Amino acid sequence: MVALITGASAGIGASFAKQLASAGTDLVLVARSESRLNELAQELITQHNIKVEVLVADLSDRLQLDKVAARATMDDVELVINNAGFAIKQPFVGGTLAAEQNLLDVLVIAVMRITHSALPGMLSRNRGGVINVSSIAGWMTSGTYSATKSWATTFSESLATLHKDSKVHVMALCPGYTRTEFHTRAEMEIETIPNWMWLDVDHVVKKSFSDFAKGKPVCVPGAQYKFFSLLAQYLPRPIVRKLSVASRRRPAK
Numbered sequence: 001m002v003a004l005i006t007g008a009s010a011g012i013g014a015s016f017a018k019q020l021a022s023a024g025t026d027l028v029l030v031a032r033s034e035s036r037l038n039e040l041a042q043e044l045i046t047q048h049n050i051k052v053e054v055l056v057a058d059l060s061d062r063l064q065l066d067k068v069a070a071r072a073t074m075d076d077v078e079l080v081i082n083n084a085g086f087a088i089k090q091p092f093v094g095g096t097l098a099a100e101q102n103l104l105d106v107l108v109i110a111v112m113r114i115t116h117s118a119l120p121g122m123l124s125r126n127r128g129g130v131i132n133v134s135s136i137a138g139w140m141t142s143g144t145y146s147a148t149k150s151w152a153t154t155f156s157e158s159l160a161t162l163h164k165d166s167k168v169h170v171m172a173l174c175p176g177y178t179r180t181e182f183h184t185r186a187e188m189e190i191e192t193i194p195n196w197m198w199l200d201v202d203h204v205v206k207k208s209f210s211d212f213a214k215g216k217p218v219c220v221p222g223a224q225y226k227f228f229s230l231l232a233q234y235l236p237r238p239i240v241r242k243l244s245v246a247s248r249r250r251p252a253k
Contacts, residue, residue, distance in 0.1 A: 001076075002077050003016075003026075004068075005030060006081065007085060009036035011178075011201060012205060015204070017040060027051070078122070080130045082110070086103070088103055107152065115155075119170075122168045123166060129171070132156045134149045136229050137149045140232055146244070156170050171211065173221075176225040179201055
């Protein structure tokens with residue numbers, strides 16, 4: 001079995017890689033930083049005696065994305081984890097269109113194209129699956145980031161339903177605030193977020209594997225975020241819009 005992981009060099013992606021490696025799964029690690037990928041690959045090879053392939057790619061570049069999508073079509077890939085992502089700190093009006101387009105290219109287009117490449121082979125073999133890392137932000141109204149995560153969750157749920165009678169499963173992982181470098185890289189203000197709202201990255205990944213094995217279409221780690229997600233889904237939308245204002249500059253992942 002081989003698992004292909006995008007955004008594998010740090011955070012949730014790196015935790016996915018480490019937990020899969022500890023179970024003896026061979027890996028294809030995808031990210032932009034060759035040095036960080038090589039460092040992680042060597043660590044996993046040394047510790048777990050597995051095969052690790054490094055695939056350096058910027059998923060906002062169509063040619064590089066196509067290279068990753070082509071790798072996902074190969075028969076040895078039984079699990080794809082679309083984890084690559086980031087947030088942008090700018091208003092939609094007054095911000096650059098290029099940044100908005102880049103966000104959509106990585107968080108929507110790349111997920112769609114890689115999944116589209118991987119699923120036909122998985123379905124013909126009747127095994128495997130895809131985990132798309134979304135966010136509880138997908139149920140909020142916090143700009144383009146929320147919109148991309150709403151798409152990722154709906155996309156995953158629709159595929160899970162469509163192929164529910166097969167042994168191929170698609171799931172959206174929807175974490176809240178998770179302790180990674182994600183927020184620092186996005187220059188988000190996180191000092192006021194209380195400790196009880198933070199999730200441990202390894203717990204998030206462990207919970208995702210547990211729910212994936214159970215065939216759940218959506219995984220929301222953490223009791224606090226299960227509660228918040230239910231509120232966001234069932235409260236009247238005017239209230240959700242007001243609640244979203246407070247988190248507009250601090251997308252959760």
